[in-house]
Amino acid sequence: MTDITASSLPVAAPPARRDIGLKKRYAAEARFRMYGIAAITFGLVFLAIMLGTIISKGHTAFWQTTVTLPVTFDPTLIDPQNKRESDPSVLIKANYDKLAQQALISKLGIDAKSKPEVAKLKGFLSDSARIQLRDMLVANPALMGQTVTVPILASANIDSAFKGQVDLTVPEARRKVKDQQITWMNQLAAEGTLAEKFNTGLFTYGASSRPETSGVGVAIVGSLYMMAIVLVLALLVGVAASIYLEEFAAKNRLTDLIEVNINNLAAVPSIVFGLLGLAVFINFLGMPRSAAIVGGITLSLMTLPTIIIATRAALAAVPPSIRQAALGLGASKMQMVFHHVLPLAMPGILTGTIIGLARALGETAPLLLIGMVAFVANYPATPFDPATALPVQIYMWANEAERAFVERMSGAIIILLVFLMAMNLTAIVLRRKFERRW
């Protein structure tokens, strides 16, 4: 045995530092992180700008300038010949503008005989006052001769001026609001007669040529009808198709072809579905124009591929062991699918459906061709009546000449965004709550 002392052992030289590029790799990672953060910041900045513009322009739409006036239903003005007993149409055709004007004249203390003064009152109150007072009296004829305090909408121009949206430094002749009207407006505001109130009309009125009485009511109902139709049609057809394709169909050329087609359809521009809707449902089947039913079916076709793809992914994510266990215990294939696979895939299916619905809710292009980009003032009683949709209303208001429609448009965008956010939140909650991971 050789006696080797510890000291005589060759001391292992420290390994030569191999150049493994550690610094470089760390730097690369840091750079990549920076790119990522930059990308997210970029996106967030634009989101903030978009939301900021919409909210700053649109929040005023939720308030509406209203003038509270004591209106006297003077029988000598409404029915000068006292014929209302024999001819009820007198109450409909009467000059209600005059009533509102009288109320404003006495409130402002103007000389009713001074024609130029009275002429300047024109355009101070909304034109809708006429209809509002008429409907009050027709609903309750006992009001005749009485004085009632009525909140009347100010005209859109006064509303814009009161909200500070009119540049008063521009010469009077080039403005829609005259100096005298501003003086009156300030006078009434100081008395508390004229004030901004929460604009419930924005949610209840239909389309109107007067900004102050236009709202998204009809559009929301139209959108709800369409969403209901899309939900029923697209979910049923989509789920049935995906179950068959995923669980029952043989894998061959044909099913491959179908799959490729479905994926292609999901990327087809939505206007193409509008053309299809026009050709098939309106021209061939003779369905009514501008109706929610046609819009709903057209949007269903558009949403179908999205739902099928999501459903198939959800079904495929259910592990084969579940299927084998069910089959092993003697379940038929159909029982296996409906008792075990489908319930487990449900959260994924619902998430896909809601995302598809949200896309359908924001769609205008296919609706243009089937006549739903239209001025519709009456509420649709059924899906067969003419209606519009929320994004269509936004588009229509964006093309209006009057300034007051700009804030309505932004207000409607806020409403649409709230709807979309609610739907997407539901999708997230469903997924979090019910999703199972294997």
Added chain:
Amino acid sequence: MNKLFLTASAAALTLALSAGVAAARDQIQVAGSSTVLPYAKIVAERFGETFTNFKTPVVESGGSGAGIKEFCKGAGEDTIDIANASRAMKDSEVESCKKAGVTDIQEVRFGYDGIVFATDAAGPDWQLTPVDVYKALAAKIAVDGKLVDNPNTKWSQVNSALPDWDIAAYIPGEKHGTREVFEEKMLIAGCKEAGGIEAATASGLDEKGAEAACKAVRKDGKAVDIDGDYTETLARIDSNKQGVGVFGLSFYENNADKLKVATVSGVTPSVETVASGEYPVSRPLFFYVKKAHLGIVPGLKEYVEFFLDDQMVGPEGPLAEYGLVPAPDAERQEQRDAFTGGKTM
């Protein structure tokens, strides 16, 4: 679960099919020009308010051409009743209407619309003439009796009285009825005055070709087609303070605090100057009614009569207040008589 599935699908299918046999239509359907849309909306709304027994008509926009095409699809409940148009119906359109079974069409001319040139409110005053517009915007202009590619890049090169601004004009796109008026009343008129027709015929073009050469707009980005509505043109002027936009008179009047209007041949556009014919760039507005629908669609006759009433189209009516140039008294009466008399095209 599968039973539920089947029943629900069956229900959905019946729902879809039953639409084909929907109940009789009780609402007037109108489609067409986006220029006429605001007027049609005002009338439709007031019609619904005044005649409580009828529903408010549905008014679609989409352009004169699209409206007329829809109108000419045929007669019957699943077709529209009225087409709005910012130009007269072409002979070819009347023909295709007849072929589809729409034989009796009543034409109604309800007023006029002025077309104005406007710049940002802060800019200098503009005095334009058709010749200026032709020389600034045509693709080829006449120089010394020959057609050459438009060399002008600044308005001051066109006419020394105009500001020293780069040429940037926002004009209505091809699908708009306004474009036709712009071409005819500005480009072709300016072309004739500047000797462009002679120059074109000298280069071997026939009369039609010469006119086509006159109205061809330059494609080098100095004249921009706006296919959207006037709000888009306004947004372009907002972002390019040295741009010139083409607007409808009513749109300008609603935005007079943001825009400055140019005079054309020395005339300031206004309801009065358009009505008197002094202001050269104007056009009549129309709507077309299917006579076959008059007794069938409830309220259609009343709607047209209500539209033509002086309460609506008269000088004191809400349409004039919005910016419509009312037709002279005699012409309004003539239109009313023609409609009640059942005159067709």
